[in-house]
Amino acid sequence: MAGGPPAAGGSAESGYTALPARLAEIRQRINEARTRGGRGQDVRIVAVTKTHGPEAVAAAVRAGIGDVGENRVQEAIAKMSEVDVAVRWHLIGHLQRNKVREAGRFALIHSVDSERLAEALDREALRAGRTFDVLLQVNASGEASKGGFGTDEVPRVAERLQSLAGLRVTGSMTMAALGASEPELRASFARARAARDVMSAAGHPAGEISMGMSQDYEIAVEEGATLVRLGTILFGARETR
Numbered sequence: 001m002a003g004g005p006p007a008a009g010g011s012a013e014s015g016y017t018a019l020p021a022r023l024a025e026i027r028q029r030i031n032e033a034r035t036r037g038g039r040g041q042d043v044r045i046v047a048v049t050k051t052h053g054p055e056a057v058a059a060a061v062r063a064g065i066g067d068v069g070e071n072r073v074q075e076a077i078a079k080m081s082e083v084d085v086a087v088r089w090h091l092i093g094h095l096q097r098n099k100v101r102e103a104g105r106f107a108l109i110h111s112v113d114s115e116r117l118a119e120a121l122d123r124e125a126l127r128a129g130r131t132f133d134v135l136l137q138v139n140a141s142g143e144a145s146k147g148g149f150g151t152d153e154v155p156r157v158a159e160r161l162q163s164l165a166g167l168r169v170t171g172s173m174t175m176a177a178l179g180a181s182e183p184e185l186r187a188s189f190a191r192a193r194a195a196r197d198v199m200s201a202a203g204h205p206a207g208e209i210s211m212g213m214s215q216d217y218e219i220a221v222e223e224g225a226t227l228v229r230l231g232t233i234l235f236g237a238r239e240t241r
């Protein structure tokens with residue numbers, strides 16, 4: 001990617017001029033949703049820059065965002081090398097076990113979706129002499145196509161993860177079903193919240209709930225989200241890949 005052509009349209013910066021205003025409105029909506037939800041949690045926006053170039057990251061940082069999310073390791077790494085501003089990089093998509101060597105580049109891995117991945121990350125943390133902050137991905141919608149632990153597995157996994165000293169399990173993450181009704185969304189988000197509570201009760205430092213995307217972040221915040229992962233609503237539509 002480095003050395004590639006400038007973004008289409010000539011001015012890479014001009015594509016994101018609407019960002020500060022959009023962000024101000026989103027922050028206000030988040031505050032209102034938090035008030036309606038009555039949980040009093042802090043909410044952080046993770047700006048999802050997948051398919052967008054490094055100028056999207058720069059624009060987000062200028063607008064006051066400190067957390068950036070990518071769903072593919074290779075794309076994230078390429079972008080990291082092109083961005084010269086300090087941000088916390090979040091991995092929000094599936095991490096293949098053969099890429100755990102790259103885990104240390106991320107401030108938070110949202111997508112621990114199997115015990116084998118958790119074990120591989122634990123080994124990598126030991127090797128690197130550090131710990132990794134991770135979230136347990138929960139399949140709260142029950143869709144067969146979705147990754148993550150079933151909610152019935154969470155108590156057992158919570159216990160299992162206690163023996164992995166290389167991981168700090170700081171919460172749960174979920175993706176709602178596409179096109180779900182509001183009651184379905186609320187039920188899924190409540191399950192992710194319950195999973196976070198199970199992790200916390202099992203002794204993990206689990207305060208975070210990563211849930212809510214452009215279409216459903218207000219409901220997610222009402223249901224207790226502490227991290228919302230927003231792409232389209234910040235940067236516009238992605239090119240389909």
Ligand SMILES: *Cc1c(COP(=O)(O)O)cnc(C)c1O
Nearest residue numbers: 048071092213214229230231232
């Ligand atoms: C792409 C993506 C998002 C952001 O989706 P938008 O609908 O564009 O806000 C959030 N979470 C994950 C895991 C994603 O892959």
